[in-house]
Amino acid sequence: MSKKKNLIEIKNVYKSYRRGNLLIPVLEDITFEIEEGEFLALMGPSGSGKSTLLNLIAGIDKPDKGTIIVDGIDITSLSESELAQWRGLNIGFIFQFYNLIPVLTAFENVELPLLLTNLTKKQRRQQVSLALKIVNLEDRKDHYPGQLSGGQQQRVAIARAFVTDPTILVADEPTGDLDRLSAEEILDLMTRLNLELGKTIIMVTHDPQAAKKARKILTLDKGILYADHQARI
Amino acid sequence: MLIIKLVFKNAFRSKLRSFLTILGLSLAIVAFGFLRTVVEAWYAGVEASSATRLVTRNAISLIFPLPISYKEKIRQVEGVDIVSFGHWFGGVYIDPKNFFANFAIEPESYLKLYPEYLIPEEQKKAFIKDRKGAIAGKKIVEKFGWNLGDNITLKGTIYPGNWEFVLRGLYIGKDKTIDESQFFFHWDYLNENLRKFSPSIADHAGFYIVGIKDAKYAAIVSERIDKQFKNSLAETLTETERAFQLSFIYMTEAILFVIQLVSLIVIIIILAVVANTMAMSVRERLPEFAVFKALGVGGWRVVFLIFGEALILTTIGCLIGTILTFPAAKAFADKMSNYFPVFIVKDETLIFDIIITLVIAVVSSILPTIRALKVTVAESLTRVR
Numbered sequence: 001m002s003k004k005k006n007l008i009e010i011k012n013v014y015k016s017y018r019r020g021n022l023l024i025p026v027l028e029d030i031t032f033e034i035e036e037g038e039f040l041a042l043m044g045p046s047g048s049g050k051s052t053l054l055n056l057i058a059g060i061d062k063p064d065k066g067t068i069i070v071d072g073i074d075i076t077s078l079s080e081s082e083l084a085q086w087r088g089l090n091i092g093f094i095f096q097f098y099n100l101i102p103v104l105t106a107f108e109n110v111e112l113p114l115l116l117t118n119l120t121k122k123q124r125r126q127q128v129s130l131a132l133k134i135v136n137l138e139d140r141k142d143h144y145p146g147q148l149s150g151g152q153q154q155r156v157a158i159a160r161a162f163v164t165d166p167t168i169l170v171a172d173e174p175t176g177d178l179d180r181l182s183a184e185e186i187l188d189l190m191t192r193l194n195l196e197l198g199k200t201i202i203m204v205t206h207d208p209q210a211a212k213k214a215r216k217i218l219t220l221d222k223g224i225l226y227a228d229h230q231a232r233i
Numbered sequence: 234m235l236i237i238k239l240v241f242k243n244a245f246r247s248k249l250r251s252f253l254t255i256l257g258l259s260l261a262i263v264a265f266g267f268l269r270t271v272v273e274a275w276y277a278g279v280e281a282s283s284a285t286r287l288v289t290r291n292a293i294s295l296i297f298p299l300p301i302s303y304k305e306k307i308r309q310v311e312g313v314d315i316v317s318f319g320h321w322f323g324g325v326y327i328d329p330k331n332f333f334a335n336f337a338i339e340p341e342s343y344l345k346l347y348p349e350y351l352i353p354e355e356q357k358k359a360f361i362k363d364r365k366g367a368i369a370g371k372k373i374v375e376k377f378g379w380n381l382g383d384n385i386t387l388k389g390t391i392y393p394g395n396w397e398f399v400l401r402g403l404y405i406g407k408d409k410t411i412d413e414s415q416f417f418f419h420w421d422y423l424n425e426n427l428r429k430f431s432p433s434i435a436d437h438a439g440f441y442i443v444g445i446k447d448a449k450y451a452a453i454v455s456e457r458i459d460k461q462f463k464n465s466l467a468e469t470l471t472e473t474e475r476a477f478q479l480s481f482i483y484m485t486e487a488i489l490f491v492i493q494l495v496s497l498i499v500i501i502i503i504l505a506v507v508a509n510t511m512a513m514s515v516r517e518r519l520p521e522f523a524v525f526k527a528l529g530v531g532g533w534r535v536v537f538l539i540f541g542e543a544l545i546l547t548t549i550g551c552l553i554g555t556i557l558t559f560p561a562a563k564a565f566a567d568k569m570s571n572y573f574p575v576f577i578v579k580d581e582t583l584i585f586d587i588i589i590t591l592v593i594a595v596v597s598s599i600l601p602t603i604r605a606l607k608v609t610v611a612e613s614l615t616r617v618r
């Protein structure tokens with residue numbers, strides 16, 4: 001396999017949180033790259049800073065020091081509103097608790113991020129239908145989140161994440177709230193998105209089984225990143 | 234559009250809370266409209282007053298009458314057109330509860346000065362001709378089921394005895410501000426009896442109504458009239474009918490002030506209720522706003538979501554409240570027509586309702602909107618709950 005270009009470059013990133021007048025360092029001098037088309041699993045004990053790192057890469061939080069360059073853009077230098085716009089175009093989010101809007105149907109939930117685009121109503125409908133087809137939930141499009149199982153809700157959330165065709169999908173414990181079987185489904189779906197649609201995926205997980213599905217595993221411990229093993233070919 | 238749909242769905246997510254908020258708002262709007270209408274009713278006499286009419290009364294107090302000889306003297310004052318007079322009779326019809334204003338007047342000149350009392354010409358003539366004749370406003374005629382030609386007996390409270398009148402006419406007001414619950418009869422009829430039985434108080438008028446040629450000169454003419462009677466036994470105080478009516482209201486100004494204060498408090502309370510509802514809704518949904526933010530759906534869309542939701546609640550509440558204001562006012566008007574002969578919900582009150590609705594929607598959205606805009610995605614979504 002030929003060497004691919006680096007999509008994400010994280011350079012000397014520091015992040016700490018303040019609790020009272022105590023400064024808690026979370027990430028210390030983190031440097032690594034993520035290739036385009038990568039499926040990366042971030043592991044590590046609770047409190048090690050996995051979510052913090054993921055949030056920095058996704059542009060919903062800012063480092064204290066260091067740069068994060070995504071596809072040639074230094075996102076640490078973007079303003080709050082530029083960052084919001086950048087996220088809308090480049091990042092798809094998958095959360096542990098799905099975070100669907102309960103009063104909107106599956107279809108409408110997936111349509112939500114498309115409100116930011118200039119697509120016509122018809123184009124939007126086509127795109128939403130396609131996304132729901134990919135996650136195999138076409139027949140559930142008029143159901144509300146409350147009428148869907150956890151696994152199904154997470155599939156809707158995944159459809160919402162990639163419907164805008166972002167380059168990167170970030171997932172924070174996407175299977176953390178699911179049973180084995182549903183988790184398996186979700187991971188297979190993510191693998192397909194990675195292989196068939198070429199999405200770069202960064203997934204935080206506690207679950208070694210889940211991590212195995214990734215191409216590469218990095219482990220974070222006490223603020224330091226360890227390159228683990230190549231999980232898959 | 235999806236975002237509008239979401240606004241509507243959000244507004245009724247917590248059905249009980251939305252219902253209670255709307256209920257509170259409706260009641261507040263009814264209370265507000267109602268209190269304002271009370272205040273308006275209080276001012277009805279002022280509103281109905283004419284700029285070309287002056288009222289001359291005893292300078293000491295309205296309860297002291299003026300000699301009837303003043304009529305001629307006032308008429309001769311420069312700028313004066315017509316002079317009439319009246320006298321508060323204070324008669325009671327069957328029961329003191331049936332209160333209505335009744336005056337002894339000089340019929341012809343009085344009706345000339347009050348063209349806003351509309352009476353058919355032949356009834357007017359019949360009234361003027363009949364010494365015991367009387368006219369009454371439509372409201373009390375209907376209330377007591379009187380017919381033309383009926384004998385009506387009023388029991389005197391100031392002038393003892395039973396006083397018999399024959400109903401000769403019915404007047405209606407030219408517009409809604411006119412009091413249609415008054416009763417007028419011949420001053421001559423009263424005076425003749427007084428001459429017979431208590432001559433010392435005969436030949437007096439309670440007040441003079443002075444029609445002037447030009448409203449511009451109201452102040453000067455008033456001054457001229459009062460100068461006429463300076464240093465006489467009964468000095469006069471002349472003012473425009475409007476000022477005269479206002480002087481009654483000044484006596485009750487404190488009550489009016491309290492009523493207006495209460496209306497204001499009602500609005501502040503309901504503002505607090507709606508603000509609380511909005512704060513609760515937004516607080517519960519902070520993770521959703523975090524999702525919006527993560528997706529890049531931020532800024533004015535969030536403002537629109539929250540303000541829109543507040544506007545939906547307040548608009549429904551206002552609409553129900555406004556609609557209910559009319560039957561509430563009607564019920565009150567029917568029950569209290571003795572005290573508030575003119576009790577109508579005015580357009581201004583409805584405009585106030587709309588303004589209140591908007592103000593409440595805006596004010597109650599401000600803090601929740603700021604909160605929702607400031608939500609940090611990282612904290613709201615990725616920390617384990």
Ligand SMILES: Nc1ncnc2c1ncn2[C@@H]1O[C@H](COP(=O)(O)OP(=O)(O)OP(=O)(O)O)[C@@H](O)[C@H]1O
Nearest residue numbers: 017018019026045046047048049050051052053612
């Ligand atoms: N907003 C914050 N304010 C203060 N401290 C924070 C904040 N976010 C995270 N932390 C702290 O930073 C450290 C790393 O948190 P983070 O959520 O990144 O860990 P994690 O590896 O994702 O853990 P978990 O596996 O439990 O999700 C923890 O000690 C946490 O308490």
Ligand SMILES: [Mg+2]
Nearest residue numbers: 050051052615
């Ligand atoms: Mg975490």
